[in-house]
Amino acid sequence: MKGFDYKTDAWIQWCPGCGNYGILTALRNAIAEVEIDPKKLVIVSGIGCSSRIVYYIRGSNVHTIHGRAIPVASGIKLANPDLMVIVAGGDGDLLGIGAGHFVALGRRNIDLKVLIHDNAVYGLTKGQAGPTLPSAVKLRAMNYPNSHEALNPLLLAFASGYTFIARAFAYHVKPLKDLIKEVLMHRGSAVIDILQPCVTYNDLMTRDWFEKRIYYLDSLPNESELLQKMKEVDRIPLGVFYKIEKETFDQKINSIMGRKNKGVRNV
Ligand code: SF4
Secondary structure (H helix, E strand, O other): OHHHOOOOOOOOOOOOOHHHHHHHHHHHHHHHHOOOOOOEEEEEEEEOOHHHHHHHHOOEEEEOOOOOOOHHHHHHHHHHOOOOOOOOOOHHHHHOHHHHHHHHHHOOOOOEEEEEEOOOOOOOOEEEOOOOOOOOOOOOOOOOOOOOOOHHHHHHHHHHOOEEEEEOOOOOOOHHHHHHHHHOOOOEEEEEEEOOOOOOOOOOOOOOHOOOOOOOOOOOHHHHHHHHHHHHHOOOOEEEEEEEOOOOOHHHHHHHOOOOOOOOOOO
């Protein structure tokens, strides 16, 4: 199958030029290349512009409530380990109201893939500051500069215990597609922080702004450089930062309960 075969008839309701389009194309193509049966695919989202992605890809997808995509996805995966379960949502949804669930997923190492559509604003509700917006920045829809410090999704994921941590740029569709493929093949809690310009409300972090700052990591950072790479802000590294193999939640539960691990593989 090709990415096109995973298209639905739903009208795409994103603003022209939104970074979400690049993520949609990359995700469809990655799913096609890994040959995931739409009957075994579940994309779970919360609330926000990006969360509408569940209507644009064929699968048994679920549009849940704000901040709760991860617990819903966790239940689906644990009840049906043969399914490929992907969580998609904005930084506001996953790292604001959903932050506790984001941390819990890392601690459990459930085999879920989290795609953060990171645009630093709440686009659906007209451009308020999101969790990843730098402090003191004032965007076009804000009356005053941001009074909060920015949250770093990579550091939070690392501290929480995620076993695959990466960052990508929404307009670089091919590298993003390759990264999503790698995440789909990983077993455990995986996250890609996808820098996704909101062309309507984030008038600072535009495509040009990112293109001047981003660069690709040559290789997986070693232990001594990992945190420094994750913290970089003047230049913004992209690629895989951290990747380990570790017992997943279902394997651990099986061993605690004395059951035989089935060695479930999604794809
Ligand atoms: Fe995309 Fe922003 Fe428009 Fe939402 S408001 S669809 S994030 S450009």
